[in-house]
Amino acid sequence: MRFMVMIRATDETEAGVMPGDQLLTEMNAYNDELAKAGVMLAGEGLQPSSKGARVSFSPGGATTVVDGPFAETKELIAGWWLLQVRTRDEAIEWARRIPNPEDNAFEVELRQVFEADDFGEDAPAG
Amino acid sequence: MAAPEAHRAIDAVWRIESARLIAGLARLTRDVGAAEDLAQEALVAALETWPQAGVPDNPGAWLMATAKHRGIDRLRRDATLRRKHEELGRDLERHGGDGADLDAALDDEVGDDLLSLIFACCHPVLSLEARIALTLRLVGGLTTAEIARAYLVPEPTLAQRIVRARKTLAAAEVSFEVPRGAELAERLPAVLEVVYLIFNEGYAATAGEDWTRPALCEDALRLGRVLQGLAPGEPEVHGLASLMELQASRLRARLGPAGEPVLLLDQDRSRWDFVLIGRGLKALDRVEALGGTLGPYALQAAIAACHARARTPQATDWPRIAALYDALSQIAPSPVVELNRAVALGMAFGPAAGLELADAIAETGALDGYHLLASVRADLLAKLGRGAEARAEYERAAAMTQNARERALLLEHADAAE
Numbered sequence: 285m286r287f288m289v290m291i292r293a294t295d296e297t298e299a300g301v302m303p304g305d306q307l308l309t310e311m312n313a314y315n316d317e318l319a320k321a322g323v324m325l326a327g328e329g330l331q332p333s334s335k336g337a338r339v340s341f342s343p344g345g346a347t348t349v350v351d352g353p354f355a356e357t358k359e360l361i362a363g364w365w366l367l368q369v370r371t372r373d374e375a376i377e378w379a380r381r382i383p384n385p386e387d388n389a390f391e392v393e394l395r396q397v398f399e400a401d402d403f404g405e406d407a408p409a410g
Numbered sequence: 411m412a413a414p415e416a417h418r419a420i421d422a423v424w425r426i427e428s429a430r431l432i433a434g435l436a437r438l439t440r441d442v443g444a445a446e447d448l449a450q451e452a453l454v455a456a457l458e459t460w461p462q463a464g465v466p467d468n469p470g471a472w473l474m475a476t477a478k479h480r481g482i483d484r485l486r487r488d489a490t491l492r493r494k495h496e497e498l499g500r501d502l503e504r505h506g507g508d509g510a511d512l513d514a515a516l517d518d519e520v521g522d523d524l525l526s527l528i529f530a531c532c533h534p535v536l537s538l539e540a541r542i543a544l545t546l547r548l549v550g551g552l553t554t555a556e557i558a559r560a561y562l563v564p565e566p567t568l569a570q571r572i573v574r575a576r577k578t579l580a581a582a583e584v585s586f587e588v589p590r591g592a593e594l595a596e597r598l599p600a601v602l603e604v605v606y607l608i609f610n611e612g613y614a615a616t617a618g619e620d621w622t623r624p625a626l627c628e629d630a631l632r633l634g635r636v637l638q639g640l641a642p643g644e645p646e647v648h649g650l651a652s653l654m655e656l657q658a659s660r661l662r663a664r665l666g667p668a669g670e671p672v673l674l675l676d677q678d679r680s681r682w683d684f685v686l687i688g689r690g691l692k693a694l695d696r697v698e699a700l701g702g703t704l705g706p707y708a709l710q711a712a713i714a715a716c717h718a719r720a721r722t723p724q725a726t727d728w729p730r731i732a733a734l735y736d737a738l739s740q741i742a743p744s745p746v747v748e749l750n751r752a753v754a755l756g757m758a759f760g761p762a763a764g765l766e767l768a769d770a771i772a773e774t775g776a777l778d779g780y781h782l783l784a785s786v787r788a789d790l791l792a793k794l795g796r797g798a799e800a801r802a803e804y805e806r807a808a809a810m811t812q813n814a815r816e817r818a819l820l821l822e823h824a825d826a827a828e
Contacts, residue, residue: 285628319635319639320521320636320639320640321426321632321636322631322632322633322634322635322636322639323632325685325686325689326685326688366685368628368631368632370425370551370552370625370628370629371418371421371422371425373418373419373421373422374422374425374426376419376422377419377422377423377426378426399662
């Protein structure tokens with residue numbers, strides 16, 4: 285099964301402050317660990333929301349484009365990993381190991397990805 | 411922490427840490443079975459301690475330190491193992507007793523230990539069945555129950571298989587080291603074979619109702635990726651990883667809405683997994699960057715890549731696929747490879763060219779009773795407009811397959827053939 289692990293934005297990530305050396309080193313080591321364990325399928329860091337945009341859909345087919353930045357920092361996503369694991373708890377255990385050398389307060393959210401067997405009643409069980 | 415929650419967390423830690431733990435312990439005990447026992451004792455200790463005390467910050471180091479202390483206790487009681495005790499004591503002294511330091515000091519050796527463990531689990535003294543069971547349990551971190559379920563055997567049978575495998579390894583005094591040079595080249599294929607067999611078991615159940623058992627595919631993919639990290643200089647390691655990623659990328663397109671099989675050229679390519687395709691193509695790039703002639707896994711990966719790169723079935727580079735099968739049949743000749751080459755020839759140069767080779771294979775008798783020979787001949791005959799012969803071949807193929815869903819598909823083709 286797969287989980288997307290999303291790390292939330294902070295004031296620093298939204299301000300475009302690049303991570304310090306210590307964090308970079310530890311994050312690289314962590315990613316390396318994930319890769320060596322064969323669980324990391326993909327992952328990226330995201331630029332501040334000031335470089336992004338939102339497209340809103342309304343009934344009737346109208347769309348509105350709103351440029352960033354967006355205010356609700358703690359709801360924004362600053363990066364993500366796509367992990368392939370055997371259990372939900374394994375994904376949680378990997379998420380617990382995300383380095384935090386600067387002792388910041390932040391949150392990561394885990395969401396399970398739909399798999400082929402989640403569709404269709406006759407699909408094989410894992 | 412509530413007990414059930416703690417137990418689930420411990421299961422997760424175990425899955426992540428057990429292979430490294432067992433590998434590190436096996437280097438010290440020189441006995442895979444003893445290492446597994448010590449690791450299990452550490453797990454029991456964690457189950458007793460963590461629900462109250464919480465999961466430690468570095469659970470891997472905690473488990474390793476606990477297992478080592480148990481190991482020393484046991485060795486003290488066991489006079490025949492006194493020499494090993496001394497070695498273990500020296501090692502502990504050298505690394506200090508503290509868990510974190512120990513972990514850091516061992517870090518450099520971890521990769522080699524894990525690779526040694528994989529080679530031990532896939533040792534030629536073991537039967538293929540035993541290698542698979544041991545690899546999934548000790549390297550993959552699966553429980554005996556999980557492996558038994560995946561392989562459709564009763565749990566006691568599987569447990570026995572593992573016990574016997576451990577005894578065989580101990581009796582053969584298998585050295586716990588990564589083979590080097592010529593020995594590595596000689597023994598690597600056995601390791602890759604085990605991983606690929608696990609993948610195939612998941613990819614296509616040979617019998618029964620279910621077409622796929624994807625969890626085993628994921629376990630094999632994971633083992634393949636672990637091997638890529640441990641042996642980055644081995645082209646075939648990347649070749650196997652590439653092959654598995656590319657094949658797995660089609661897993662969810664292989665089944666129709668009612669669970670019926672959908673053949674490669676009929677698949678909805680938008681359902682292919684582009685994350686896995688990207689990974690597979692990247693692994694193939696690594697093979698090519700290492701240079702040299704392509705080995706059997708790399709060649710199969712290159713064939714799979716031809717399909718992965720084609721946005722539509724019509725865009726498939728069949729002449730290249732035929733050439734790759736030709737190269738494969740040179741280094742790993744087998745009637746099944748020849749049969750695939752016949753399919754590729756048929757697609758690249760017309761059904762008559764394919765049928766000529768398929769007929770030649772049939773004449774050798776090597777694939778008598780193999781339903782895919784009959785179904786390939788049937789496809790080629792149908793394309794040549796020889797409907798009655800095609801129908802008879804489809805029916806013959808349907809009678810030979812063990813897979814119920816595949817049988818239904820073949821019978822449908824038979825009906826459509828005339």
